[in-house]
Amino acid sequence: MVFRMFAAALAAGLLSAVLITGLQSFITAPLILEAETFEEVAPAHNHDGHSHGDATAQPSWAPWAPEDGLERQLYTLLANCGAGIGFALLLVVGLSFDLPALSARRGVMWGVAGFSVFTLAPALGLPPGAPGMPTPDEQAAQIWWLLTVLLSGAGLGSMAFGKSFVIKALGAVLMVLPHLWGAPPLNAIDSQLPPELAARFAASSIVLSAVFWVMMGYLSGLFFSKLGERSAPD
Amino acid sequence: MNNNTTYAPASDVTVTETTKARVLALVFGAAILFTVGFAYSTPVHNAAHDTRHTLAFPCH
Numbered sequence: 001m002v003f004r005m006f007a008a009a010l011a012a013g014l015l016s017a018v019l020i021t022g023l024q025s026f027i028t029a030p031l032i033l034e035a036e037t038f039e040e041v042a043p044a045h046n047h048d049g050h051s052h053g054d055a056t057a058q059p060s061w062a063p064w065a066p067e068d069g070l071e072r073q074l075y076t077l078l079a080n081c082g083a084g085i086g087f088a089l090l091l092v093v094g095l096s097f098d099l100p101a102l103s104a105r106r107g108v109m110w111g112v113a114g115f116s117v118f119t120l121a122p123a124l125g126l127p128p129g130a131p132g133m134p135t136p137d138e139q140a141a142q143i144w145w146l147l148t149v150l151l152s153g154a155g156l157g158s159m160a161f162g163k164s165f166v167i168k169a170l171g172a173v174l175m176v177l178p179h180l181w182g183a184p185p186l187n188a189i190d191s192q193l194p195p196e197l198a199a200r201f202a203a204s205s206i207v208l209s210a211v212f213w214v215m216m217g218y219l220s221g222l223f224f225s226k227l228g229e230r231s232a233p234d
Numbered sequence: 235m236n237n238n239t240t241y242a243p244a245s246d247v248t249v250t251e252t253t254k255a256r257v258l259a260l261v262f263g264a265a266i267l268f269t270v271g272f273a274y275s276t277p278v279h280n281a282a283h284d285t286r287h288t289l290a291f292p293c294h
Contacts, residue, residue: 001255063277066280075282083267083285085263086263087267089259092259096252129290135292144292205287205288206290212289
C-alpha cells in the first residue's frame with residue numbers, strides 16, 4: 001500500500017506540475033515579471049539577487065536567487081513538482097478511504113474538494129497577490145492560511161461524510177469560523193501596481209489552481225486505481 | 235467496471251498497512267508542502283517565489 005500510494009502521488013504530481021508550469025509560463029509568469037517592474041520603484045525586498053554591489057539601492061550581500069529566464073523557470077518547475085507531489089500525497093490519502101470504488105472520477109471530486117479547501121477558502125481573506133501588492137505580516141498570514149485550510153478541510157469533511165445533521169452543521173461552522181475571525185490586516189505600502197494587473201493576476205492564479213487541482217485529482221485517482229488493478233491479488 | 239471485483243477482505247493486517255501508508259503520505263506531503271510554500275530560508279523562498287505567488291501561498 002505504501003508503494004501504491006507513493007507511486008500514484010509521484011506520477012500524478014509530476015505530470016500535473018509539468019503541465020501547470022507550461023500554462024503558468026504564458027499566463028501568470030509574464031504578469032509576475034510585469035508586476036516586479038513596479039515593485040522595484042519601492043524596494044521593499046530583494047527580488048533580484050544579481051546586483052553584486054554595483055547598484056547603490058541593493059545590498060552587496062544580495063542572497064542567491066535564480067537568474068531570470070530559463071534558470072528561474074526551471075526552479076519554478078522544481079517548486080511546482082514539490083507542490084504537485086505534496087498535494088497529490090494528500091489526495092491519495094483521501095482517495096484511500098474510497099478504496100473499493102476508486103476511479104479517476106472520484107479523483108476529480110477529491111481534486112475539486114482540495115481546490116475549495118486550499119485555494120478558494122484562503123482566497124476570501126488573502127486574495128492571491130502579484131509581487132508588489134500590499135500584504136499582511138508574513139507570519140500572521142501563514143498562520144491564518146494554515147488555520148483556514150485545516151478548519152475548511154475538517155468542515156468540508158464533516159459536511160460530506162457526517163452522518164447526522166449536527167455534524168454537518170458543525171462542519172459549516174468550522175468553514176465560516178476563520179472568516180468571522182478575519183484575515184490579518186494589510187500593511188500599508190505605497191504600491192504602484194496597476195489595479196487591472198493585480199486583478200488579472202488574482203483571477204489567473206485561481207483559475208490555474210483549479211486546473212492544477214482537477215488534474216492532480218484526476219491523475220491521482222487514475223494511477224491509484226490502475227496500480228491497484230495490477231497489484232491486487234486475484 | 236464494478237462487476238463484483240473480489241477484493242481481499244480487510245483483515246487487521248491490511249488495515250494497519252493502510253493506516254501506516256496514510257500516515258507516511260500525510261507526513262511526507264506536509265513536509266514537501268512546507269518546504270515549497272512556507273520555509274523562511276531565503277534561497278528556498280527565491281527559488282519557489284513564482285510558485286508561491288501563483289498558488290497563493292502567503293508570500294511577503
